[in-house]
Amino acid sequence: MKPSRLSSIAWTGGFRLFFGAVLMLALLAAVDLRLLWASLLASDGTLLGASLVAAGTAGVVLEAARFQRVFAQAGVSYRAALRITLASLFVGSFTPGSVGAEAYKVYAVARHEGGVVRSLVRLSLLRVLGLVAMLTAAAGAGLWKPERLRQVGERVVWRWPAVSVPLVGVAATTLAILALAAVAIGWRRIAPGARGALRQAVEALVAFRLRLVGEVFGLSLGVAMLRGVSLVLLLRSLGERCRFGDLLIVAALSVLAGALPISPAGLGVQEGVLAGCLMLLGVSPPAAAAAALLNRSFLWLFAAAGAWATAVTTRPHPRAPA
Secondary structure: OOOOHHHHHHHHHHHHHHHHHHHHHHHHOOOOOOHHHHHHHHOOHHHHHHHHHHHHHHHHHHHHHHHHHHHHHHOOHHHHHHHHHHHHHHHOOOEEEOHHHHHHHHHHHHHHHOOOHHHHHHHHHHOOOOOOOOHHHHHHHHHHHHHHHHHHHOOOOOOOOOHHHHHHHHHHHHHHHHHHHHHHHHHHHHHHHHHHHHHHHHHHHHHHHHHHHHHHHHHHHHHHHHHHHHHHHHHHHHHOOOOOHHHHHHHHHHHHHHOOOOOOOOHHHHHHHHHHHHHOOOOOOOHHHHHHHHHHHHHHHHHHHHHHHHHHOOOOOOOOOO
16 A cells, blocks of 8 residues: 555544543533533443443343354354454454445455455345344334323424525435436446356345345344443443433434444444433433443453454465365
């Protein structure tokens, strides 16, 4: 890679890190730091540990199980899937949103698959099933108590500017025209390679049997539920209580916000959404900010464990037969 390219990446990464730090400082500036510190010191250690275990089970243990099930045909064992999952958490801590974590997983399994296309298709399906399961859990919680959503929604005052609708329409039309033009111009050049990639993608899709989809969806639903459990225990350790269904929705929103490629691993973005949603549910601002910071500390703890896994998974080994 050329030095100018490395310099550009460094500047971009530095800006994203700076932006994430600014968002974190904005969150801290919105609460009384003395009350925030008091909330952290007064937290129940047992409940806090249980919250950490629930978060680790969801984000590491079950996530590795989902990953292993999808790539079992490529010879990926659960032990290897666990190492790759931990390593991706470490790598993802330095890259925008969840982009780096997903890219690392593709890199790690491409050596087993003998190509990138199959790995990318399977991982994309894994993400789609995870998203559907998470939204299913959140939607179920919302439909179970729809009046709660109305109560929370009444606290949010938001009006779209009159000019926003035509601006969004113009921007969407422009992007669609540019995309069609790029495809039309570049199709002749990419057609030969695209046919081969399309064939590999179809092969990967055909391997996704209905039973496998059901197993991965079930594990994904378990991940979503345990995230809600972790948030319940985290709030209770701080002396706050919220309805489990409400926290399922909050957990889903915070995960979606953290996946946006804005700052490294969603730093600042995820915390802002999590703390803001908790305050809408009636949690005191110091406790809401404390919960957001503790949740981030859990993620950093898992990422630290992934530092060792990164060194292990990047060791050279024989390529699997195609």
